[in-house]
Amino acid sequence: MHDQSTRRDFIALAGSAAVFAVTLRPAEATPASMAAAIRSVVGGEPVKTGKVKLDVPPLVENGNTVPMTVSVASPMAPEDHVKSIHVFNEKNPQPNMGNFYLGPQAGRAQVSTRIRLADSQKVVAIAKLSDGSFWSASVDVVVTLAACTDEVV
Amino acid sequence: MASALINVPAKAKRGEIIEIKTLMSHIMETGYRHTASGEAVPRDIITSFICRFNGSEIFRADLFPAISANPFMSFFTTVTESGKFEFEWVGDNGFAEKASAAISVE
Numbered sequence: 001m002h003d004q005s006t007r008r009d010f011i012a013l014a015g016s017a018a019v020f021a022v023t024l025r026p027a028e029a030t031p032a033s034m035a036a037a038i039r040s041v042v043g044g045e046p047v048k049t050g051k052v053k054l055d056v057p058p059l060v061e062n063g064n065t066v067p068m069t070v071s072v073a074s075p076m077a078p079e080d081h082v083k084s085i086h087v088f089n090e091k092n093p094q095p096n097m098g099n100f101y102l103g104p105q106a107g108r109a110q111v112s113t114r115i116r117l118a119d120s121q122k123v124v125a126i127a128k129l130s131d132g133s134f135w136s137a138s139v140d141v142v143v144t145l146a147a148c149t150d151e152v153v
Numbered sequence: 154m155a156s157a158l159i160n161v162p163a164k165a166k167r168g169e170i171i172e173i174k175t176l177m178s179h180i181m182e183t184g185y186r187h188t189a190s191g192e193a194v195p196r197d198i199i200t201s202f203i204c205r206f207n208g209s210e211i212f213r214a215d216l217f218p219a220i221s222a223n224p225f226m227s228f229f230t231t232v233t234e235s236g237k238f239e240f241e242w243v244g245d246n247g248f249a250e251k252a253s254a255a256i257s258v259e
Contacts, residue, residue: 065221092219093185099215100228106211107170107231113214114221116183 034088037095038126041086042134047126052085052137054125056115063117063147070100072109072127072135082109084128091121092147104130116147159240161254165232169258173204173212174227177242177250183218199224199244207236232258 038047055069072082081104087097100111109127117123124138160174177199184196196218204212212228224242240252 089219093183094217094219096215096217097219098217101213102228103211105231106229108229110227110229111214112225112227114225116219116221 031090034090034095034124037088038086038124041099041126041128045132045134047134047136049136051129051135052125052127054087054123054137054139056123056139056141058139058141060117060141060143062145063119063143064145065114066117066141066143067112068115068123069110069112070125070127070137071111074109074127074129076102076104076107076109078104079130081106081130082127083130085109085111086126086128087115088124088126089115089117089121090123091119092117097123117141117143118147119143157240157242157250157252159238159252159254161238161256163255164257164259167233167258168231170229170231171256172227172229173238174225175202175204175240175252176223176225177202178223179242179244179248181216181218181220181222181224185218197245197248199242199248201243202226203241203243204228204230205239205241206230206232207234208239232256234258 051073053071056066060066070085074082082102085100088095089097097115102109120142122138122140124136126134126136128134156178158176162171165171179199180197182194182197186194198218199216202214203210211230216224235258238254242250
């Protein structure tokens with residue numbers, strides 16, 4: 001009997017450890033260079049999903065100029081605002097796309113620009129809030145005509 | 154040669170949140186393309202953009218080759234007083250451009 005209870009304990013412990021490991025891992029596996037670029041921004045802090053809205057068309061004809069809007073649900077008050085927004089990609093030659101720094105005077109945490117996409121891939125936006133927490137959103141984009149990084153001029 | 158397009162409302166109410174749109178003409182050469190003879194085309198991009206209102210910074214961006222040619226930026230700010238927005242683009246090969254726009258707040 002004693003033997004059985006320890007085995008049960010072990011299984012319970014292993015189960016909770018597995019749950020813990022799953023929650024720590026990002027939602028999906030991402031290529032190493034993007035993960036490294038994200039790590040250089042967030043450090044060791046956990047990145048939660050939510051609050052951030054990343055608007056990129058899901059189907060893009062021309063990867064050379066893709067409209068992108070990132071907005072963050074935030075009151076933009078001095079005690080609770082978005083400090084910066086960072087955008088990353090998986091398959092362009094460089095994982096970084098842009099860093100945008102805002103302050104509470106912005107009133108609305110929203111930034112728009114136009115980006116290049118070298119391939120169909122995932123784009124990730126991460127927002128840093130004034131309390132030090134990080135929030136993210138990601139979008140999978142299908143590109144029919146890629147921004148030709150190896151194009152001959 | 155380089156020219157900027159700035160869109161800032163001329164008038165706003167005190168405390169209003171306004172949108173600012175900017176566009177700077179620039180090739181944003183990625184540095185990843187090459188010529189027919191195989192030589193790499195050197196990178197030539199705008200690396201940073203700053204917007205100040207009456208001297209204090211309200212928005213800043215680091216740009217990478219993944220930003221499209223003729224970089225477009227749109228962002229928001231709360232206006233509390235009349236004044237001047239100053240925009241500054243800095244990039245490779247000594248690229249530096251400035252522009253400004255005034256707003257009157259009632």
